[in-house]
Amino acid sequence: MNEIKIFSPATVANVSCGFDVLGFCLDTVGDEMVIKKTQEKGIKITKIEGFNLPLEVKKNVAGVAALAIYNDAKPECGFEIEIYKKIKPGSGIGSSSASASGVVFAINELLGKPYSKTQLSTFAMKGEAVASGSEHADNIAPGIFGGFTLVKSNHPLKILELPTPTNLYATLIHPQIEVKTSEARDILPKSIPMENAITQWSNLGSLVHALHTNDYHLLGDSLQDVIVEPYRSKLIPHYNDVKEAALNNGALGCGISGSGPSIFSLSESLETAKKVEKAIQEIYSKTEIEFYTFTSKINADGIKIL
Ligand SMILES: Nc1ncnc2c1ncn2[C@@H]1O[C@H](COP(=O)(O)OP(=O)(O)O)[C@@H](O)[C@H]1O
Ligand SMILES: N[C@@H](CCOP(=O)(O)O)C(=O)O
Secondary structure, eight states: OOEEEEEEEEEEESTTTOTTTEEEEEEEEEEEEEEEEESSOEEEEEEEESSOOOOSGGGSHHHHHHHHHHHHHOOSSEEEEEEEOOSOTTSSSOHHHHHHHHHHHHHHHHTTSOSOHHHHHHHHHHHHHHHHSSOOOTTHHHHHHOSEEEEEEETTEEEEEEOOOTTOEEEEEEESOOOOHHHHHHTSOSSOOHHHHHHHHHHHHHHHHHHHHTOHHHHHHHOOOSSSHHHHGGGSTTHHHHHHHHHHTTOSEEEEOTTSSOEEEEESSHHHHHHHHHHHHHHHHTSSOOEEEEEEEBOSSOSEEO
């Protein structure tokens, strides 16, 4: 195989109480990428459609991730990358991660799959650092592994695959403003009150237990964030109104998707998810802010070959 086309899905990181460790994969929105083997060695980005992103390899998340796997594998070929971007950069649904994860997945396929999913994640994290200034795996892991994942440790990287809730629906609203992950990280406190830490890890543990016991109401009750949300919600217009509308219309829980500005909610039926989607749309419809919404099941498979 000398060429491959893939779908690299959007992802929701943090999931309220799991800053930098929890994440889940979506299936409705994602980027497409085409990776081709070349006789000429090295990495080239030959086409980017959708959003204005750098073609320069070392300035593009996909290019840096591709260089990471390429320099480790030292193949007798090179690779050309085409990115057909659907996930708006700075969206909070893993735009940078979709590029980084997708390209390492594709190169691994073209090399005959010599690397594990964990090894691929370490290469992709190098790309994430271009976007956010740090090598976090909470978007990358669900993209590469699929489903719900928890990053147990970064050094060495250890990713836990949590049970994937098959009958939950994620509804997202993306106000069309950009919140760069790097900026949304800079505003966070360097230390936190012990009381808040206890509440946060209590919710994280409860959420993991809820996934293992299919207790979706406990899962919803665990979607609380007393550490990051108080700072980042200020970057998202009408955040509290959207959250209230989602919960009042039957959502199990609601929170900031990744570093924002996207907001996610989880519902246990498509009917409820659509009711939530309608209610949160009405919040922004009363403003000048452009937005889009979508509902997605949790994608158990992650990146797909097209
Ligand atoms: N291939 C790429 N895909 C997405 N963003 C990229 C890419 N290459 C570089 N970037 C930069 O990374 C930032 C987007 O990453 P990030 O802020 O994490 O957005 P998101 O929250 O959607 O992941 C933007 O500044 C964008 O210019
Ligand atoms: N843990 C990261 C997650 C960033 O997610 P993204 O979808 O906004 O890239 C953070 O919160 O900084």
